[in-house]
């Protein structure tokens with residue numbers, strides 16, 4: 001049984017646990033441990049497993065258990081907050097992942113809405129209630145990305161989450177000024193996690209609690225410094241955000257828009273550009289990986305355009 005003591009709201013810069021994948025498609029667990037230690041040493045606000053970038057959609061249940069056990073053990077030993085992604089398109093597999101994640105006592109558990117036939121609002125509430133039961137006192141974060149089978153607008157998200165008090169946060173894509181107006185109106189009680197490269201805007205708008213961050217994929221330490229800077233000098237943080245977006249638009253997004261690579265491939269490219277740990281650009285079959293030579297080519301450009309992220 002997990003402690004039911006109230007937990008502080010969570011926010012800040014959360015680094016994505018990326019999977020080191022060997023040439024035979026196995027997960028390199030020795031490198032995974034090394035990666036976790038590097039992220040802990042970078043002083044990030046927390047580490048989360050099994051987002052899209054963590055390839056939750058492409059691992060066995062035994063692998064899921066090994067990844068989470070390793071993350072929990074190392075984070076607990078260093079008092080680093082961690083969130084476990086129990087996400088899985090199949091609702092029954094996901095609920096079982098939630099149950100097993102809860103035993104490890106993470107700060108929160110991330111879930112998606114089951115993702116083959118899109119859920120209506122009542123079904124979404126039923127699913128989240130069942131997930132909350134399985135989480136046994138550990139709060140939930142709903143991950144509702146733009147590529148989900150059903151993407152809920154702020155008003156619908158607000159209604160669904162209001163029915164399940166265990167949902168304390170939502171990881172989602174932000175939008176234009178009108179999206180921020182709606183987010184303030186309908187989602188004010190929840191910790192919202194916006195994409196890393198929009199965190200300064202989300203903070204300035206008074207909406208974002210933090211990010212499960214692609215900028216932390218590029219530079220965990222740099223993303224942490226940038227996040228902290230938002231408290232004292234939001235204008236400088238917004239200036240860096242503009243340069244991050246320019247870099248992403250010019251050098252990263254074309255790999256998806258022109259060549260059809262997945263979001264996970266882009267995040268692994270960012271990590272290989274940052275060159276801070278033992279993770280290559282390699283994804284597991286059947287997904288295509290961006291050539292490591294591209295990462296090597298972009299290292300000099302990233303450091304020239306975003307020196308603040310590479311102190």
Ligand SMILES: N[C@@H](CC=O)C(=O)O
Nearest residue numbers: 051052053212213214
């Ligand atoms: N959307 C990503 C976040 C990092 O880039 C994920 O889910 O892991």
